[in-house]
Amino acid sequence: MSTWEETLSQAGCRITESRRAVMTVLAQAERPLVPQELLALGLKLQATLSLVTVYRSLELFEELSLVRRVHQDTKCQGYLLTAAGHRHVLICEKCGRAVEFPGQDDLAALIARVEERTGYQVKTHWLQLRGVCAECQ
Amino acid sequence: MSTWEETLSQAGCRITESRRAVMTVLAQAERPLVPQELLALGLKLQATLSLVTVYRSLELFEELSLVRRVHQDTKCQGYLLTAAGHRHVLICEKCGRAVEFPGQDDLAALIARVEERTGYQVKTHWLQLRGVCAECQ
DNA sequence: TCCCTTATTGAAAGTAATTTACAATAATTA
DNA sequence: TAATTATTGTAAATTACTTTCAATAAGGGA
Ligand SMILES: [Mn+2]
Ligand SMILES: [Mn+2]
Ligand SMILES: [Zn+2]
Ligand SMILES: [Zn+2]
Numbered sequence: 564m565s566t567w568e569e570t571l572s573q574a575g576c577r578i579t580e581s582r583r584a585v586m587t588v589l590a591q592a593e594r595p596l597v598p599q600e601l602l603a604l605g606l607k608l609q610a611t612l613s614l615v616t617v618y619r620s621l622e623l624f625e626e627l628s629l630v631r632r633v634h635q636d637t638k639c640q641g642y643l644l645t646a647a648g649h650r651h652v653l654i655c656e657k658c659g660r661a662v663e664f665p666g667q668d669d670l671a672a673l674i675a676r677v678e679e680r681t682g683y684q685v686k687t688h689w690l691q692l693r694g695v696c697a698e699c700q
Numbered sequence: 701m702s703t704w705e706e707t708l709s710q711a712g713c714r715i716t717e718s719r720r721a722v723m724t725v726l727a728q729a730e731r732p733l734v735p736q737e738l739l740a741l742g743l744k745l746q747a748t749l750s751l752v753t754v755y756r757s758l759e760l761f762e763e764l765s766l767v768r769r770v771h772q773d774t775k776c777q778g779y780l781l782t783a784a785g786h787r788h789v790l791i792c793e794k795c796g797r798a799v800e801f802p803g804q805d806d807l808a809a810l811i812a813r814v815e816e817r818t819g820y821q822v823k824t825h826w827l828q829l830r831g832v833c834a835e836c837q
Numbered sequence: 838t839c840c841c842t843t844a845t846t847g848a849a850a851g852t853a854a855t856t857t858a859c860a861a862t863a864a865t866t867a
Numbered sequence: 868t869a870a871t872t873a874t875t876g877t878a879a880a881t882t883a884c885t886t887t888c889a890a891t892a893a894g895g896g897a
Contacts, residue, residue: 577844577893598883613847618884634771634826640883653820662818673806674829681799682834683790689771691826692811697819714864714873735854750876755855777854839897846891854883862875867868 567629574627584609585620586629586644594659595633595641633661634691655696666690704766711764721746722757723766723781731796732770732778770798771828792833803827 567586568578584605589596596604598617605612621642624630633641633652643652649666674685704723705715721742726733733741735754742749758779761767770778770789780789786803811822 575844579845579893581846611847615848615885616846619845632773634776636769639771639776651814653814653818653822655820656823662820664814664817669810670806670827677788677790677801677829678831680801681790683792683799683829683831684837685790685829685831686793687830689826689828689830690807692814692820692822693824693826694815694820694822700821712873716864716874718875748876752856752877753875756874841896842894844891844893846889848889849887851886852884854881856879856881858879859877860875861877862873864873865871867870 567624570627570629571623576623580609581605581612581616582620582623584612585617586624589630589642589644592643594661595643595654597638597640597642601642634689651690651692653692653694655699656693657695657699660696660698662696704761707764707766708760713760717746718742718749718753719757719760721749722754723761726767726779726781729780731798732780732791734775734777734779738779788827788829790829790831792836793830794832794836797833797835799833 564572571578571582585601587608588601588604592604598614598621601617601621602612602614605617621630625632625642628645630642631645631650631652632639633643633654635641635654643661643663646663646665650663651666652661652663654661670688670690674688677683678685701709708715708719722738724745725738725741729741735751735758738754738758739749739751742754758767762769762779765782767779768782768787768789769776770780770791772778772791780798780800783800783802787800788803789798789800791798807825807827811825814820815822
């Protein structure tokens with residue numbers, strides 16, 4: 564049983580063909596996929612998969628932190644499989660290919676300074692980089 | 701003529717009461733406002749303002765970098781007036797109050813490391829902090 | 838292995854957000 | 868002031884997403 568299947572089981576959720584299809588597609592993707600894309604690709608694995616189920620699967624996976632939503636200037640409904648732990652995202656502006664990398668705490672100094680200046684108490688952060696991947700350069 | 705009015709003029713756009721209303725509301729806001737909120741508040745300044753016009757104004761202002769869209773886990777259509785230059789956003793998770801702060805280049809080292817590790821060439825970044833503001837603590 | 842329970846599914850309808858079409862209006866500029 | 872044309876509001880259209888509900892299938896226990 565793979566990791567995501569265990570996570571689902573432990574949460575009292577069932578391992579279904581539909582969920583398996585969505586997960587498999589996400590696992591093979593190298594860029595964020597939107598619900599419609601997940602449906603199109605998922606249909607090859609599960610012929611009866613429906614868009615509603617894609618939405619519902621994503622909602623569940625997101626709750627369980629199995630996937631993360633990637634925000635871009637216009638489009639905000641792309642999903643990416645999440646590696647464990649706090650991560651940052653780097654997206655290629657040419658082909659959309661995305662990589663995640665662990666959030667080294669290089670931000671600690673910046674955050675401390677911001678806290679002092681603004682009076683806010685910083686809890687979390689979101690860092691997303693945009694650039695050009697090796698293949699697209 | 702205020703700065704945004706000059707920016708509009710120079711772009712060959714007209715200064716209208718509707719745009720003035722949206723701008724005024726944004727200027728007074730201390731948290732990101734969504735189109736519906738902008739309409740509600742803007743109607744007090746321009747009685748014939750419509751939602752379509754709010755959308756169109758935001759689109760224009762965003763193109764001219766006069767406003768920025770603030771992304772949050774679920775909601776992504778809040779708009780904030782942009783200060784000049786590269787900025788980061790810090791949002792209070794209790795009251796939604798937002799502040800922007802200049803993007804000191806503390807990220808240079810992190811970015812250099814990521815470029816080396818991933819082969820990507822990083823062009824821009826997005827940093828958004830979440831926390832609790834002074835009043836809400 | 839076969840039930841039984843109930844979580845999950847798909848179809849269809851419903852709601853919310855955003856965009857487009859188009860004729861009327863108002864900002865500019867000559 | 869008059870002419871030009873960008874901008875507006877109304878209404879309809881489109882898109883994104885959610886809800887409802889009866890049918891189905893996962894998986895725990897006999
Ligand atoms: Mn981090
Ligand atoms: Mn920065
Ligand atoms: Zn690329
Ligand atoms: Zn977003």
